[in-house]
Amino acid sequence: MFDSRHIKTFYEVVRAGSYSAAARSLGYTQPAITQQMKALERSVGTPLFTRVGRRMRLTEAGEALSRHAGIILDDISAAQQQMNAITRLRSGRVRVCAFPSANATLIPESLARLASGHPGVRVELLEDEPPESLRRVVRGECDITLAFTYPGLHEEVPDELAEIPLMEDQLTVLLPTGHPMARRRSVKLAELAEERWIAGCPRCRANFLHECAELGFAPDIAFTTDDNLVVQSLVAEGLGIAMMPGLVLNFLCHRKVTGRALDPASRRQVSAYVLKDHLRIPATALVLDELRTVAANRVGC
Incomplete structure (x- = not known):
């Protein structure tokens, strides 16, 4: 040598x-x-x-x-x-995988901040839901993944990963604007036991079923879809109501749909996950800092 x-x-x-x-x-x-x-x-x-x-x-x-x-x-x-x-963060590449509502809210603002301060650092965007998104980090397919967990469900996180909590995302109920409960500031899940429902991704659906079971009823799920825009369209047409994360309220598109918080509040934890050894990589650490800043500004919104 x-x-x-x-x-x-x-x-x-x-x-x-x-x-x-x-x-x-x-x-x-x-x-x-x-x-x-x-x-x-x-x-x-x-x-x-x-x-x-x-x-x-x-x-x-x-x-x-x-x-x-x-x-x-x-x-x-x-x-x-x-x-x-x-x-020195004049260049670098970071691959970020996030679930849809994070890709539509937390990610754009974080990348705008990053581009302003460090234009040479490039970010590649991927989209996937947990738990598959966590496996993608372990397999080396991405450097950072954003995922969410629910307090009532047991979650397995690979030992190789470090978790960086970002924010608590309050759950809401999407209702047609003409729904009787749309005039309230918040709604109780038990009061909606007789409604038809539209369920989301497998992890969100599992939490929804768990919360309903805790209140003693099994919801009538009429439709299931991972697409937030489809959920809104179905709600707008009066085909059902949906329990959705608060982040989705940032891109409500239908004027005939409104969101109301649950009472008592129900939340999911949004975190970033990265291989522990990669916390020392400057570009990865920088992207995590921007995500933390943006998420902190959204808490309580």
């Missing part, structure tokens, strides 16, 4: 034409140059120079190494510059 310092010294000896000239150029003593060249020759297993009178001549191995030395040093310099750019 070559020592890059020895390659640099060898390159200067060849350029300058002698050990003494290279020593003056590099600010070393001549014995130090001699020791480095002997160490390099031991590393390659053959002499690199031969003396002809007072002059030094490259051996065949020396000539071969000379042809590559400049390229090696240029590659090292380019690698150092790229590493400096990454560690």
